[in-house]
Amino acid sequence: MFTALRVAEHHDVLLLTKHTLGEGSTAWAQGGIAAAVGPEDTVTAHVVDTLDAGAGMCDPVVASVVCADAPRRVSDLLGFGVRFDRADDDTLALAREGAHSRPRVVHAGGDATGRHVADALAAQVRSHARIAVREHTMVAEVTVDDSGVTGVRLADGTTIATRSVVLATGGSGHVFARTTNPMGATADGPALAYRAGAALADMEMVQFHPTALAIGPSPLALVSEAVRGAGGMLFDAEGHPVMQGVHPMGDLGPRDVVARAVFRSARETGRDVVMSLAHLDPERARARFPDITAVCATHGLDLATDPIPVTPAAHYAMGGVLTDLSGRTTIPGLWAVGECASTGLHGANRLASNGLLEAAALGERAAADIAAGGGEPAPGPRVDARPLTTGAGDADAVRTEVGRIMWTGCGLERDAEGLAIAAGELDALPRPATPEAANLLDIARLAVRAAALREESRGAHFRTDFPDADPTQARRTAWAGDQPHHLKPADMATPTNNFTEAV
């Protein structure tokens, strides 16, 4: 929606969404948007935290540019009508989240940031004369010829001709049985780009959030990192602090470290880890986190006083469609922004609240690039397109099986044997009848191959058979067709349209 609004300053835009406008992960975001806007903060500190979380795999140029863009994108969102929370002195209220060295996260409605952002942008989009919206319209294929994009084919078989397509399809959480993502997060963008012949990158890098509410089927409700930022603590079934002695930042350590600690504790004790806020002021806790309080209440739990059972769950795809700093993919006329893209900002582990930031920052840059006429595709591999194939397999059954296989064999802890079993089980599944299930299956296959190729542990990717990081593997891997290509950080670092914005 951000991209559409910016492109619409220059061109007519057709915005297609497979559900309703504003539905998606954005509306579910709780914590907020990271931006160095506080008096004690600097862009450099934000970059350093981003690079530290990314465990040696971020593209430092991308991190510098996106973090420098952040204050302006927050101001753009204010301009679009997002009412971020204010401190007593009317400056933007800032929360501290995991792996941030200082308070840096702007939020709205307490823990309802995403809803405020999505509602404000949707209202702008709906009233914009140059944006046409088609809801309940699923894109099944991006069509290409030798020169680049020719249009899209919808799930109903009809086609729309255009030379410029921006993928903004969100996440891939439902590749895994346990996820915080909405049902529509089925890796559509990466699958569409992959079949069109574009390069994907970092497909082994999936962030598991440490604290999803361990009640009921996916999507699992999120207990935001901001809850730990406000003092919430994790305890095992015997009442021991889970993070004691695990990481110097304790409960606010990097997500991957906390997620694995929670995963192992639950496996060892056979019982869920719990989050406790009982040592905090209950009224303040409920007021700061009204949405999470309400979700807990539907399960008979008081967030402020009860132990809240939590589990890791697939939360954010660092991998996706390989793009440069203008959102260009390796196919002319195809851009990708938001979670479906892989810019190199997040490396092996996304810093909390850098997701919405990246979506806005790259939306702005992609729109500027489109307005300037685009041009050469991003550097990187491209292969011939292959058509989407569906079969007779029961789509729900395939979805469930993909989730189970991936959670078991390609989840928080991986090894060669488990990955080989997962690959075999995925290959044995029937070709599903729907594009969404086909997308999940194809992206799961690629993630398993990428996880098997990376014989080290780094960030969110943990191999029990290679538990240490290997400096020689501190590089990104792109996939075009079935062929892996190693990327040097500098390969993707240069904005190809010479788009410069004063910092």
Ligand SMILES: Cc1cc2nc3c(=O)[nH]c(=O)nc-3n(C[C@H](O)[C@H](O)[C@H](O)COP(=O)(O)OP(=O)(O)OC[C@H]3O[C@@H](n4cnc5c(N)ncnc54)[C@H](O)[C@@H]3O)c2cc1C
């Ligand atoms: C519970 C939760 C909390 C989070 N909290 C935060 C946070 O506090 N801060 C932060 O920075 N990040 C957070 N994230 C991550 C962040 O919300 C997402 O990365 C970001 O919102 C993704 O935005 P997007 O525009 O890429 O995708 P989305 O907002 O998911 O939008 C994707 C849209 O594409 C549509 N679509 C998908 N496939 C197709 C198709 N084939 N055809 C047509 N339409 C399609 C979908 O219907 C949807 O409307 C959170 C994520 C979750 C799930």
